[in-house]
Amino acid sequence: MAVQSTMRPSNERVAQLVAAYVKHRPLVQRGLTATFVIYAISTTYKSLSARPPSTSSASSKRRGKGKDGDGAGKAPRVAVDALFYQRLSRILRIVIPSLRSKEAMLLCMHSSLLIFRTVISLYVAALDGKIVASLVRAQFVPFLFNILRWLLVAIPATWTNSWLGYVENKLALAYRTRLTREVMKQYLGDESDPTDLKTFYKLANLDDRVKNPDQMITHDIQRFSTHLAAIYANVAKPVLDVILYNYQLSQNVGAESLLLLTVLIQSSAALLRALTPPFGQYTAISAQLSGNLRHTHSRLAEFAEEIAFFGGEETEKMLIEREYAGLVKHENRVLRRRWWHGCFEEGIVKWLWGSFGLCICAIPVFFKLPGAALLDMGGRTEGFVTNRRLLLSGSDAVGRVMYSYKDLSELAGYTTRVALLLETMDDVRKGKFEKALVSSASNEEHAKILKGRGVIYESEEIEFENVPIVTPNGDILVRSLSFYVKPGQHLLIVGPNGCGKSSLFRILGGLWPVYGGIVRKPPADQFILIPQRPYLSLGTLRDQVIYPHGVEDMEARGIMDDDLLQILAVVQMEHIVEREGGWDAAREWREALSGGDQQKIAWARLFYHKPKYAVLDEATSLVPPDMEGMMMEHATRLGITLLTVSHRPSLWKYHSMILQYDGQGGYVFTKLDAEKRLALQQEKEALDLKLLEVPKMKARLAELQEIAAERNRV
Numbered sequence: 001m002a003v004q005s006t007m008r009p010s011n012e013r014v015a016q017l018v019a020a021y022v023k024h025r026p027l028v029q030r031g032l033t034a035t036f037v038i039y040a041i042s043t044t045y046k047s048l049s050a051r052p053p054s055t056s057s058a059s060s061k062r063r064g065k066g067k068d069g070d071g072a073g074k075a076p077r078v079a080v081d082a083l084f085y086q087r088l089s090r091i092l093r094i095v096i097p098s099l100r101s102k103e104a105m106l107l108c109m110h111s112s113l114l115i116f117r118t119v120i121s122l123y124v125a126a127l128d129g130k131i132v133a134s135l136v137r138a139q140f141v142p143f144l145f146n147i148l149r150w151l152l153v154a155i156p157a158t159w160t161n162s163w164l165g166y167v168e169n170k171l172a173l174a175y176r177t178r179l180t181r182e183v184m185k186q187y188l189g190d191e192s193d194p195t196d197l198k199t200f201y202k203l204a205n206l207d208d209r210v211k212n213p214d215q216m217i218t219h220d221i222q223r224f225s226t227h228l229a230a231i232y233a234n235v236a237k238p239v240l241d242v243i244l245y246n247y248q249l250s251q252n253v254g255a256e257s258l259l260l261l262t263v264l265i266q267s268s269a270a271l272l273r274a275l276t277p278p279f280g281q282y283t284a285i286s287a288q289l290s291g292n293l294r295h296t297h298s299r300l301a302e303f304a305e306e307i308a309f310f311g312g313e314e315t316e317k318m319l320i321e322r323e324y325a326g327l328v329k330h331e332n333r334v335l336r337r338r339w340w341h342g343c344f345e346e347g348i349v350k351w352l353w354g355s356f357g358l359c360i361c362a363i364p365v366f367f368k369l370p371g372a373a374l375l376d377m378g379g380r381t382e383g384f385v386t387n388r389r390l391l392l393s394g395s396d397a398v399g400r401v402m403y404s405y406k407d408l409s410e411l412a413g414y415t416t417r418v419a420l421l422l423e424t425m426d427d428v429r430k431g432k433f434e435k436a437l438v439s440s441a442s443n444e445e446h447a448k449i450l451k452g453r454g455v456i457y458e459s460e461e462i463e464f465e466n467v468p469i470v471t472p473n474g475d476i477l478v479r480s481l482s483f484y485v486k487p488g489q490h491l492l493i494v495g496p497n498g499c500g501k502s503s504l505f506r507i508l509g510g511l512w513p514v515y516g517g518i519v520r521k522p523p524a525d526q527f528i529l530i531p532q533r534p535y536l537s538l539g540t541l542r543d544q545v546i547y548p549h550g551v552e553d554m555e556a557r558g559i560m561d562d563d564l565l566q567i568l569a570v571v572q573m574e575h576i577v578e579r580e581g582g583w584d585a586a587r588e589w590r591e592a593l594s595g596g597d598q599q600k601i602a603w604a605r606l607f608y609h610k611p612k613y614a615v616l617d618e619a620t621s622l623v624p625p626d627m628e629g630m631m632m633e634h635a636t637r638l639g640i641t642l643l644t645v646s647h648r649p650s651l652w653k654y655h656s657m658i659l660q661y662d663g664q665g666g667y668v669f670t671k672l673d674a675e676k677r678l679a680l681q682q683e684k685e686a687l688d689l690k691l692l693e694v695p696k697m698k699a700r701l702a703e704l705q706e707i708a709a710e711r712n713r714v
């Protein structure tokens, strides 16, 4: 590029231009370097915000659905796009709540360490060049001096690397803790938020977007946090490196060469991006499939006894194998794609870009750059070695920005899962359910009921005024139900299977929405439900009786273990304290106790809590009749009003009101005269028995008539 002093006239203009360029080259260089830095940032941003082909819109169009899903049939929509950044920023506000938070401090520490590491790398690149130059020049003392500097720089370098790993893991753990805490707050409620929304119930029963929240809360949040902590190092550090190394290189080899290099790299990078499979979507599908597999396994463990009795091993094995085969098929597909993508990626990033880099490093060796000093062999070697190191680090950084796209896609996959959980919980908490019930209405009247909202008042008594009973699917079980329960007036609820007896309790417990009318009821802590198969928690024998209280709550109420023993004596279960090894014995109580004993423990729990109302859903089906009468009378003595679903006529006498469903959407609510009803029932049963005899009697009559006719003939 040396400027010629003698020129032909036709080339004079060109020579003037070249001379002007040489004169103003430092300015042009600075301009180019600045442009380059801006370009590097913008292309990095573009590479992070670009969307791999066929990830979202194309595939979702093919599926004909745009909604994220956790269900088996739907593939979640995953892409590194505006929606991803929107979701990520929402989660980031949770995991880094303020600039003074622990997470922000850790992030700040992480960034400082990353910058420090890059500064060390720049220093090492220059030192490397100096060591080789002193070797080429055969200068012993400078060589030794540089080796000493090399050893000294190793101390902060290794210190920084160890700290980086440590801080990154701490950051992942801190993110996970914040996110888990926030999710649990919404999922199971929070002491600071007194509204009892029962999100965990509604998530499982009213909205079908999230099939396995357990997997999402444990596995997916952990993977998301690890990826988020790593993505910062995988993106921030390479971006910083790209800028710093390239700035340094542009000083050494000229900004023009770097510009050429950038154009070459960017065009091949564009090709690479176009060929990158949608790894984010693969990650989300993978998490979904492993969730399904885990769910199938946990069902097997949960219903082991029933399955064993049925001999359902083959069917269960087939179900599990089907889930597993689906997972393996998907993983194999991903592995194949990763294989060819890996080959292609390494070919471009390592080898093609490496050759470009070597050519760039050779520029100061073969051409004298304007304004540069004439170099001896040592100087040229030093320049080459330094530039090569800078270039290797720079291209490695560009490569890592490219690779980070894969990490970013995977992060997008986990972000989709975590965001889906948060968004669904939001909807559930706001009463917006996924199942668009109104659109599924069969007619206008049905739609009108589904669009409606009832009013709930707090009251000492229970009263339903024209309340429709609607299932989460939008099926109307009863159009308009009215009844009341006054303290002390036990209510019996009867009707055929599936008519909506338990559904009534779900509305009463605030689990299902009220679509119309007025509901008056006491607060939820004034109810206790005893279902046919009572819930037994993890924990000690004492915990089973006082659930959901803890020992502190029990003691705060002035109740001791001896009092609990007396409660157990009411249900004739006091012997189990000794049998099971004391109050502190912990077991899987569902297996340690028989069905009847489980029901008795649930009754003991009722006597411990003494709520205003108890909802009994076939709660005595497994205990002997004399015992059930005793328990009902004890509940009455404690002032507990009962709402009982039972098929046993022996329980009628304990109730004063009856709500009888006809199974066709109609019902009768009236006083229950147990004696009269029982007498009628007995009369009906006697008549039924007699009617059963009628065909036999008719046959016998016909027989007798035939015999008589025969005798007459004789």
Ligand SMILES: Nc1ncnc2c1ncn2[C@@H]1O[C@H](COP(=O)(O)OP(=O)(O)OP(=O)(O)O)[C@@H](O)[C@H]1O
Residues within 6 Å of the ligand: 205, 206, 471, 472, 473, 477, 495, 496, 497, 498, 499, 500, 501, 502, 503, 504
């Ligand atoms: N989570 C749910 N999602 C959709 N439908 C439901 C749900 N729970 C119950 N149902 C439906 O609501 C209807 C009434 O159920 P419910 O449990 O109230 O019946 P029931 O009268 O108590 O019957 P049984 O005597 O057999 O216990 C049933 O058809 C049931 O399938």
